[in-house]
Amino acid sequence: MITYPFLEKGAAIGVTAPSSGVEAELHELIKQSCERMKLKGFQIICGETVWTQDKAKSAPAKQRAKEFNQMMANEDIGLIFPPWGGELLIEILEEIDFGSLQNKWVLGYSDTSVLLLAITLKTGMATAHGTNLIDLRGEYTDETTAMWEKILSTSACESILQHSSSKYQKKWQHDKPSPYVFHLTEPTIWKSVPNKELELKGRLLGGCIDVIRHLIGTPFGDVQSFRQKHIKDDPILWYFENCELTTTDLRRSLVQMKLAGWFENCAGILFGRSAANRPVENYTIEDVYHDFFEELNIPVIYDIDCGHVPPQMTFINGSYAEVTVADGKGSVCQYFI
Known part of the structure; x- marks a missing residue:
């Protein structure tokens, strides 16, 4: 529970x-x-x-x-x-x-x-x-x-629905204060691998991958015990946002999570927009997402409203979520059950 x-x-x-x-x-x-x-x-x-x-x-x-x-x-x-x-x-x-x-x-x-x-x-x-x-x-x-x-x-026992934003902020402009704080100028487009309409269901867990990866192997990152005590057979729907990692560092982190068992019974992964997804040689962020899908057959939805490229949705760790993407738009319905 x-x-x-x-x-x-x-x-x-x-x-x-x-x-x-x-x-x-x-x-x-x-x-x-x-x-x-x-x-x-x-x-x-x-x-x-x-x-x-x-x-x-x-x-x-x-x-x-x-x-x-x-x-x-x-x-x-x-x-x-x-x-x-x-x-x-x-x-x-x-x-x-x-x-x-x-x-x-x-x-x-x-x-x-x-x-x-x-x-x-x-x-x-x-x-x-x-x-x-x-x-x-x-x-x-x-x-x-x-x-x-x-x-x-x-x-508790109720649900709440969020929709993808219409626009996002490409870069911070601290020298140009706004009544809204954020300068939302770029059209938001959610994407997926495979590239088709998707609906994913599972228990949300995640955060900034730069830092939560360091919980692996510690008493504070025991995903297996969490499954057994609190969610039983429900799949996990991971969400990550990348603050500063290059594509190869992100890839290493995902492989480590896989080896640690974090992606067992995983319904999918959601990735936030990131200004840090710098390619290494010609290894791009899209390559990372495709490699992950091909290896584990776990669908990926990316460029979602999460993380250091605002605005962002509010994700509740532990909630049961239904996440959809179609035609560049997305929705997240969270059930407090």
Whole structure:
């Protein structure tokens, strides 16, 4: 069984930085995001780690973990929402009190996905892969990104549907602030291998492949135990987004996952758009997807709304999903069962 948190109206949001904090010159951005949440009726509880950043992390591992554990134990907090990702979240996993985690949402992506996946695999509690808090500072939020709130307020045994975006952001333009934060200019086109209309069904698991791959072989990446305890015979529907890996590094990571048994009883793989899919010699990202399909006969849907090329959908680790793609458009229906 999967346990699903529920975000109450007017709940308190705990803002902590389990990976990177916010440098002093960017404090105003996170303050803007917190104000936006207050306008939505949420209360905000900011931890000390949010405001510091040194040596590629907000604070030493024990301090980051302590603040996270305290917020998870605080019954007044209904959502843990880091400002953004970072680089070294994996350092805190040994200090997380997984056995005492209360049923509440943790939302984010990038390096935060290490914590999200570890929580779901260790406990069977659903976690939310979606927007970062700092990206909600704008006066407006696009329809795809804005779904995070409705999804986290979906009750157990209910379902919720998301559709692919109409346009995505090709590159970040921090020198040109927008009321929407993102500059959505390019038409979104979902693609697939094989190249045909597809419908995939399974339990969603995933995150930023750059970092969640390091959970393989650790107590925090035990997919087999998760299957046995929480989803039984349901297939897994993996979703990945690539932040910085070349095509060959991505290929190595997928092979390692295969060898570790992560793709046993796998219904398919979803890949987010990425600016990092650089070919090595003439080995392209399309080659990676085709090689994977030919070896394992597992379909691939790619260039979906997930990851560092916004906007992105909100994927719930542990939920049962039906994902369709046809004529360049996609939909994701998640069932909280």
